[in-house]
Amino acid sequence: MSRRPYIRPVSKTTWYMRNKRYKVYVLRELSSFLVAFYTFFTICALAILATDSAEKWDSFLASQQNTGMVVFHAVALLYFLFFQTFPWFKLAPKAMPVQVGENKLPDSFIIIGHYVAWVIVSAFIFWLAGVI
Protein backbone atom coordinates (compact mmCIF):
# COMPACT_ATOMS: atom_id res chain seq x y z
CA MET A 1 0.00 0.00 0.00
CA SER A 2 1.69 3.17 -1.14
CA ARG A 3 0.75 6.72 -0.49
CA ARG A 4 0.41 8.98 -3.47
CA PRO A 5 -1.72 11.98 -2.46
CA TYR A 6 -3.32 13.79 -5.37
CA ILE A 7 -3.11 17.57 -5.40
CA ARG A 8 -5.91 19.29 -7.28
CA PRO A 9 -4.57 22.13 -9.38
CA VAL A 10 -5.53 25.72 -8.57
CA SER A 11 -5.44 28.18 -11.43
CA LYS A 12 -3.49 31.32 -10.57
CA THR A 13 -5.51 33.32 -13.05
CA THR A 14 -9.07 32.03 -12.80
CA TRP A 15 -9.32 30.75 -9.21
CA TYR A 16 -11.97 33.32 -8.35
CA MET A 17 -14.41 31.75 -10.79
CA ARG A 18 -14.86 28.86 -8.35
CA ASN A 19 -17.86 30.37 -6.60
CA LYS A 20 -19.96 33.48 -6.11
CA ARG A 21 -18.26 34.39 -2.84
CA TYR A 22 -14.88 34.69 -4.58
CA LYS A 23 -16.35 36.71 -7.43
CA VAL A 24 -17.85 39.24 -5.04
CA TYR A 25 -14.50 39.39 -3.25
CA VAL A 26 -12.63 40.11 -6.46
CA LEU A 27 -15.14 42.82 -7.35
CA ARG A 28 -14.46 44.35 -3.95
CA GLU A 29 -10.70 44.24 -4.54
CA LEU A 30 -11.08 45.77 -7.99
CA SER A 31 -12.18 48.98 -6.33
CA SER A 32 -8.47 49.45 -5.57
CA PHE A 33 -8.19 50.76 -9.15
CA LEU A 34 -10.68 53.45 -8.27
CA VAL A 35 -8.74 54.21 -5.10
CA ALA A 36 -5.61 54.60 -7.21
CA PHE A 37 -7.49 56.86 -9.61
CA TYR A 38 -8.82 59.11 -6.86
CA THR A 39 -5.44 59.33 -5.21
CA PHE A 40 -3.99 60.52 -8.49
CA PHE A 41 -6.96 62.82 -9.03
CA THR A 42 -6.53 64.45 -5.62
CA ILE A 43 -2.81 64.96 -6.19
CA CYS A 44 -3.57 66.62 -9.53
CA ALA A 45 -6.19 68.85 -7.93
CA LEU A 46 -3.74 69.85 -5.19
CA ALA A 47 -1.02 70.53 -7.77
CA ILE A 48 -3.36 72.83 -9.66
CA LEU A 49 -4.32 74.60 -6.44
CA ALA A 50 -0.66 75.01 -5.64
CA THR A 51 -0.12 77.02 -8.82
CA ASP A 52 -2.13 79.76 -7.13
CA SER A 53 -3.87 80.50 -10.39
CA ALA A 54 -7.62 81.01 -10.15
CA GLU A 55 -7.87 80.57 -13.87
CA LYS A 56 -6.32 77.10 -13.85
CA TRP A 57 -8.48 76.03 -10.94
CA ASP A 58 -11.64 77.24 -12.69
CA SER A 59 -10.75 75.38 -15.83
CA PHE A 60 -10.07 72.26 -13.76
CA LEU A 61 -13.53 72.59 -12.19
CA ALA A 62 -15.05 73.16 -15.60
CA SER A 63 -13.37 70.01 -16.91
CA GLN A 64 -15.31 68.03 -14.31
CA GLN A 65 -18.67 69.48 -15.23
CA ASN A 66 -19.54 67.42 -18.24
CA THR A 67 -21.93 64.47 -18.31
CA GLY A 68 -19.15 61.92 -18.75
CA MET A 69 -17.29 62.93 -15.60
CA VAL A 70 -20.46 63.29 -13.56
CA VAL A 71 -21.60 59.80 -14.56
CA PHE A 72 -18.11 58.44 -13.80
CA HIS A 73 -18.05 59.95 -10.31
CA ALA A 74 -21.60 58.76 -9.63
CA VAL A 75 -20.79 55.19 -10.69
CA ALA A 76 -17.59 55.26 -8.60
CA LEU A 77 -19.56 56.48 -5.61
CA LEU A 78 -22.10 53.66 -5.95
CA TYR A 79 -19.30 51.14 -6.42
CA PHE A 80 -17.61 52.29 -3.23
CA LEU A 81 -20.90 52.29 -1.35
CA PHE A 82 -21.83 48.76 -2.32
CA PHE A 83 -18.40 47.13 -2.30
CA GLN A 84 -16.71 49.06 0.50
CA THR A 85 -18.83 51.18 2.81
CA PHE A 86 -21.84 48.90 3.34
CA PRO A 87 -19.89 45.63 3.61
CA TRP A 88 -17.18 47.10 5.85
CA PHE A 89 -19.62 48.74 8.19
CA LYS A 90 -21.47 45.46 8.39
CA LEU A 91 -18.22 43.69 9.29
CA ALA A 92 -17.03 46.33 11.76
CA PRO A 93 -18.43 44.58 14.86
CA LYS A 94 -16.28 41.57 14.00
CA ALA A 95 -13.04 43.51 14.08
CA MET A 96 -13.94 45.54 17.13
CA PRO A 97 -16.28 43.68 19.42
CA VAL A 98 -17.23 45.53 22.58
CA GLN A 99 -18.01 43.58 25.70
CA VAL A 100 -19.87 45.28 28.50
CA GLY A 101 -19.78 43.21 31.66
CA GLU A 102 -20.46 39.64 30.65
CA ASN A 103 -22.18 40.29 27.37
CA LYS A 104 -21.17 41.56 24.01
CA LEU A 105 -22.68 44.80 22.85
CA PRO A 106 -25.15 43.98 20.07
CA ASP A 107 -23.63 44.30 16.59
CA SER A 108 -26.28 46.84 15.61
CA PHE A 109 -24.86 49.36 18.13
CA ILE A 110 -21.46 49.30 16.51
CA ILE A 111 -22.86 49.37 12.99
CA ILE A 112 -25.18 52.28 13.73
CA GLY A 113 -22.28 54.05 15.45
CA HIS A 114 -20.31 53.84 12.23
CA TYR A 115 -23.14 55.28 10.16
CA VAL A 116 -23.60 58.12 12.64
CA ALA A 117 -19.86 58.90 12.54
CA TRP A 118 -19.99 58.74 8.75
CA VAL A 119 -22.84 61.27 8.57
CA ILE A 120 -21.09 63.62 11.00
CA VAL A 121 -17.76 63.48 9.13
CA SER A 122 -19.51 63.93 5.77
CA ALA A 123 -21.50 66.88 7.09
CA PHE A 124 -18.28 68.43 8.38
CA ILE A 125 -16.62 68.05 4.98
CA PHE A 126 -19.65 69.49 3.20
CA TRP A 127 -19.57 72.37 5.66
CA LEU A 128 -15.88 72.94 5.00
CA ALA A 129 -16.59 72.91 1.30
CA GLY A 130 -19.33 75.44 1.78
CA VAL A 131 -22.05 73.16 0.45
CA ILE A 132 -24.08 73.39 3.66
Added chain:
Amino acid sequence: MSTRIRDMELEIMRYDPEKDEAPWFQSYTVPCNEDWVILDAINYVKDNLDTTLAFRWSCHMMVCGSCGMMVNGEPSLTCKTFVRDLPDKVRIEPLENFPIERDLVVVLDDVMQKLHQVQPYIMRKDDPPAEDVEYNQTRGQLMKFKQLTMCINCMCCYAACPQYALNKDFIGPAALTLAHRYNLDNRDQGKSDRLNILADHDGVWDCSFVGACSEVCPKHVDPAAAIQQMKVDGAVEFWKQKMGIVGDKS
Protein backbone atom coordinates in the same frame (compact mmCIF):
# COMPACT_ATOMS: atom_id res chain seq x y z
CA MET B 1 -41.73 11.55 11.54
CA SER B 2 -41.40 11.76 7.86
CA THR B 3 -40.48 8.56 6.09
CA ARG B 4 -40.66 9.93 2.60
CA ILE B 5 -38.05 8.30 0.40
CA ARG B 6 -36.46 10.16 -2.48
CA ASP B 7 -33.99 8.75 -4.97
CA MET B 8 -30.91 10.87 -4.98
CA GLU B 9 -28.01 10.66 -7.35
CA LEU B 10 -24.71 11.01 -5.53
CA GLU B 11 -21.78 11.83 -7.73
CA ILE B 12 -18.82 10.94 -5.59
CA MET B 13 -15.21 11.76 -6.35
CA ARG B 14 -13.08 8.64 -6.34
CA TYR B 15 -9.33 8.34 -6.22
CA ASP B 16 -7.32 5.20 -5.64
CA PRO B 17 -3.65 6.10 -5.27
CA GLU B 18 -2.65 2.64 -6.45
CA LYS B 19 -4.64 2.69 -9.66
CA ASP B 20 -5.83 6.15 -10.65
CA GLU B 21 -3.78 8.85 -12.30
CA ALA B 22 -6.35 11.45 -11.30
CA PRO B 23 -9.67 11.59 -9.45
CA TRP B 24 -12.89 10.75 -11.29
CA PHE B 25 -16.58 10.71 -10.47
CA GLN B 26 -18.74 7.68 -9.78
CA SER B 27 -22.52 7.91 -9.56
CA TYR B 28 -24.70 6.06 -7.09
CA THR B 29 -28.46 6.17 -6.79
CA VAL B 30 -29.43 6.20 -3.15
CA PRO B 31 -32.99 5.92 -1.81
CA CYS B 32 -32.74 8.67 0.75
CA ASN B 33 -34.99 9.25 3.66
CA GLU B 34 -35.76 12.95 3.87
CA ASP B 35 -34.61 13.01 7.51
CA TRP B 36 -31.18 11.86 6.52
CA VAL B 37 -28.06 13.90 6.42
CA ILE B 38 -25.63 13.46 3.54
CA LEU B 39 -23.39 11.35 5.74
CA ASP B 40 -26.23 8.80 6.01
CA ALA B 41 -26.47 8.65 2.24
CA ILE B 42 -22.71 8.08 1.96
CA ASN B 43 -22.91 5.38 4.60
CA TYR B 44 -25.72 3.79 2.59
CA VAL B 45 -23.38 3.60 -0.38
CA LYS B 46 -20.67 2.02 1.75
CA ASP B 47 -23.03 -0.50 3.36
CA ASN B 48 -25.10 -1.47 0.33
CA LEU B 49 -23.53 -0.45 -2.94
CA ASP B 50 -19.76 -0.15 -2.77
CA THR B 51 -17.63 -1.24 0.15
CA THR B 52 -14.48 0.24 -1.37
CA LEU B 53 -15.51 3.84 -0.75
CA ALA B 54 -13.20 5.59 1.74
CA PHE B 55 -14.32 8.52 3.90
CA ARG B 56 -13.96 9.77 7.46
CA TRP B 57 -16.59 10.15 10.10
CA SER B 58 -17.09 9.26 13.70
CA CYS B 59 -19.65 10.99 15.87
CA HIS B 60 -22.53 11.78 13.50
CA MET B 61 -23.37 14.73 15.75
CA MET B 62 -21.14 17.69 14.84
CA VAL B 63 -18.56 16.98 17.50
CA CYS B 64 -15.62 15.06 16.07
CA GLY B 65 -15.08 17.28 13.04
CA SER B 66 -14.03 14.45 10.74
CA CYS B 67 -16.83 14.40 8.16
CA GLY B 68 -16.12 17.65 6.31
CA MET B 69 -16.54 17.36 2.53
CA MET B 70 -17.52 19.48 -0.43
CA VAL B 71 -21.25 19.12 -1.03
CA ASN B 72 -22.21 20.73 -4.34
CA GLY B 73 -19.07 22.83 -4.10
CA GLU B 74 -19.70 24.07 -0.57
CA PRO B 75 -17.44 22.97 2.33
CA SER B 76 -19.90 21.20 4.62
CA LEU B 77 -20.06 19.01 7.67
CA THR B 78 -21.90 16.08 6.11
CA CYS B 79 -23.53 15.06 9.39
CA LYS B 80 -25.15 18.50 9.52
CA THR B 81 -26.18 18.78 5.87
CA PHE B 82 -29.73 17.56 5.41
CA VAL B 83 -30.88 15.66 2.35
CA ARG B 84 -34.17 17.59 2.34
CA ASP B 85 -32.30 20.83 1.67
CA LEU B 86 -30.57 19.48 -1.43
CA PRO B 87 -31.60 18.82 -5.05
CA ASP B 88 -31.93 15.33 -6.54
CA LYS B 89 -28.38 15.33 -7.78
CA VAL B 90 -25.54 16.02 -5.39
CA ARG B 91 -21.83 16.13 -6.03
CA ILE B 92 -19.55 15.07 -3.19
CA GLU B 93 -15.84 15.80 -3.23
CA PRO B 94 -13.07 15.70 -0.66
CA LEU B 95 -12.40 19.04 1.06
CA GLU B 96 -10.95 21.54 -1.38
CA ASN B 97 -7.38 22.85 -0.89
CA PHE B 98 -6.10 19.60 0.63
CA PRO B 99 -4.28 16.74 -1.09
CA ILE B 100 -6.50 13.69 -1.59
CA GLU B 101 -5.29 10.58 0.22
CA ARG B 102 -8.00 8.33 -1.17
CA ASP B 103 -11.60 8.97 -2.31
CA LEU B 104 -13.07 11.44 0.18
CA VAL B 105 -10.18 11.29 2.63
CA VAL B 106 -7.78 14.24 2.60
CA VAL B 107 -4.29 14.70 4.00
CA LEU B 108 -4.43 17.02 7.00
CA ASP B 109 -0.74 17.01 8.00
CA ASP B 110 -0.29 20.63 7.00
CA VAL B 111 -3.04 22.03 9.22
CA MET B 112 -2.07 19.73 12.08
CA GLN B 113 1.37 21.26 12.00
CA LYS B 114 -0.14 24.75 11.84
CA LEU B 115 -2.39 24.13 14.81
CA HIS B 116 0.71 23.12 16.72
CA GLN B 117 2.74 26.06 15.49
CA VAL B 118 0.50 28.71 17.05
CA GLN B 119 1.30 27.48 20.58
CA PRO B 120 -2.29 26.68 21.54
CA TYR B 121 -1.81 26.34 25.26
CA ILE B 122 -1.61 28.61 28.26
CA MET B 123 1.85 30.12 28.61
CA ARG B 124 2.90 31.59 31.92
CA LYS B 125 5.87 33.61 32.96
CA ASP B 126 5.85 31.76 36.28
CA ASP B 127 6.19 28.39 34.58
CA PRO B 128 6.13 25.94 36.33
CA PRO B 129 3.56 27.64 38.53
CA ALA B 130 4.02 27.66 42.26
CA GLU B 131 2.11 24.94 43.98
CA ASP B 132 -1.41 25.64 45.15
CA VAL B 133 -1.79 28.53 42.76
CA GLU B 134 -5.11 28.84 41.03
CA TYR B 135 -5.66 31.05 38.04
CA ASN B 136 -9.19 32.24 38.28
CA GLN B 137 -11.47 33.18 35.47
CA THR B 138 -14.77 34.99 35.73
CA ARG B 139 -17.70 34.32 33.46
CA GLY B 140 -17.13 37.67 31.80
CA GLN B 141 -13.50 36.74 31.07
CA LEU B 142 -14.61 33.42 29.62
CA MET B 143 -17.22 35.07 27.44
CA LYS B 144 -14.48 37.01 25.66
CA PHE B 145 -13.40 33.87 23.82
CA LYS B 146 -15.95 31.14 24.49
CA GLN B 147 -17.25 31.21 20.95
CA LEU B 148 -13.74 30.47 19.68
CA THR B 149 -13.51 27.30 21.75
CA MET B 150 -16.35 25.77 19.72
CA CYS B 151 -14.01 24.89 16.85
CA ILE B 152 -13.99 21.16 16.06
CA ASN B 153 -11.13 21.28 13.55
CA CYS B 154 -13.32 20.17 10.68
CA MET B 155 -11.19 22.33 8.34
CA CYS B 156 -14.16 23.47 6.28
CA CYS B 157 -12.77 26.98 6.70
CA TYR B 158 -9.50 26.04 4.99
CA ALA B 159 -11.46 24.51 2.14
CA ALA B 160 -13.31 27.82 1.73
CA CYS B 161 -10.34 30.17 2.08
CA PRO B 162 -9.05 31.58 -1.22
CA GLN B 163 -5.81 32.72 0.40
CA TYR B 164 -5.01 29.23 1.60
CA ALA B 165 -5.91 27.93 -1.86
CA LEU B 166 -3.24 30.17 -3.37
CA ASN B 167 -0.62 30.04 -0.62
CA LYS B 168 -0.20 26.95 1.49
CA ASP B 169 2.15 28.79 3.86
CA PHE B 170 -0.71 30.95 5.11
CA ILE B 171 -1.41 29.80 8.66
CA GLY B 172 -5.10 29.99 7.91
CA PRO B 173 -8.40 30.49 9.70
CA ALA B 174 -8.74 27.72 12.31
CA ALA B 175 -5.14 27.88 13.55
CA LEU B 176 -5.14 31.68 13.79
CA THR B 177 -8.46 31.53 15.59
CA LEU B 178 -7.06 29.03 18.04
CA ALA B 179 -4.13 31.36 18.73
CA HIS B 180 -6.55 34.22 19.34
CA ARG B 181 -8.52 32.05 21.74
CA TYR B 182 -5.40 31.78 23.93
CA ASN B 183 -4.48 35.43 23.45
CA LEU B 184 -7.86 36.37 24.88
CA ASP B 185 -7.58 34.02 27.83
CA ASN B 186 -6.87 36.02 30.99
CA ARG B 187 -4.79 33.15 32.41
CA ASP B 188 -2.39 33.26 29.48
CA GLN B 189 0.72 35.45 29.24
CA GLY B 190 2.03 34.37 25.86
CA LYS B 191 0.21 36.89 23.72
CA SER B 192 3.23 38.92 22.63
CA ASP B 193 5.19 35.75 21.82
CA ARG B 194 2.34 34.47 19.69
CA LEU B 195 1.77 37.80 17.99
CA ASN B 196 5.43 37.97 17.01
CA ILE B 197 4.89 34.87 14.88
CA LEU B 198 1.34 35.49 13.80
CA ALA B 199 1.56 39.13 12.84
CA ASP B 200 4.50 38.26 10.65
CA HIS B 201 4.78 36.73 7.23
CA ASP B 202 2.09 34.16 6.37
CA GLY B 203 0.15 35.15 9.47
CA VAL B 204 -2.85 37.40 9.94
CA TRP B 205 -1.91 39.90 7.23
CA ASP B 206 -2.28 37.27 4.52
CA CYS B 207 -5.97 37.21 5.25
CA SER B 208 -7.86 39.60 3.02
CA PHE B 209 -11.09 39.35 5.01
CA VAL B 210 -13.03 37.51 2.35
CA GLY B 211 -15.06 36.07 5.18
CA ALA B 212 -15.64 32.78 3.36
CA CYS B 213 -14.34 30.86 6.38
CA SER B 214 -16.97 32.31 8.68
CA GLU B 215 -19.76 31.69 6.22
CA VAL B 216 -19.04 27.97 5.99
CA CYS B 217 -18.08 27.33 9.63
CA PRO B 218 -20.61 24.79 10.94
CA LYS B 219 -19.97 25.80 14.55
CA HIS B 220 -20.30 29.59 14.06
CA VAL B 221 -16.81 30.16 15.36
CA ASP B 222 -16.35 33.15 13.07
CA PRO B 223 -12.64 32.77 12.29
CA ALA B 224 -12.66 35.86 10.06
CA ALA B 225 -13.61 37.99 13.07
CA ALA B 226 -10.86 36.48 15.21
CA ILE B 227 -8.26 37.18 12.54
CA GLN B 228 -9.32 40.82 12.12
CA GLN B 229 -9.09 41.30 15.90
CA MET B 230 -5.60 39.84 15.80
CA LYS B 231 -4.63 42.34 13.13
CA VAL B 232 -5.60 45.12 15.50
CA ASP B 233 -3.73 43.42 18.37
CA GLY B 234 -0.71 42.82 16.15
CA ALA B 235 -0.53 46.48 15.16
CA VAL B 236 -0.86 47.61 18.79
CA GLU B 237 1.83 45.15 19.86
CA PHE B 238 4.12 46.35 17.07
CA TRP B 239 3.92 49.95 18.27
CA LYS B 240 4.24 48.96 21.89
CA GLN B 241 7.47 47.14 21.13
CA LYS B 242 8.69 50.03 18.99
CA MET B 243 8.12 52.40 21.86
CA GLY B 244 9.72 50.04 24.31
CA ILE B 245 6.58 49.32 26.28
CA VAL B 246 6.90 45.73 27.33
CA GLY B 247 4.64 43.71 29.47
CA ASP B 248 1.66 41.53 29.03
CA LYS B 249 -1.80 41.37 30.39
CA SER B 250 -2.45 40.10 33.92
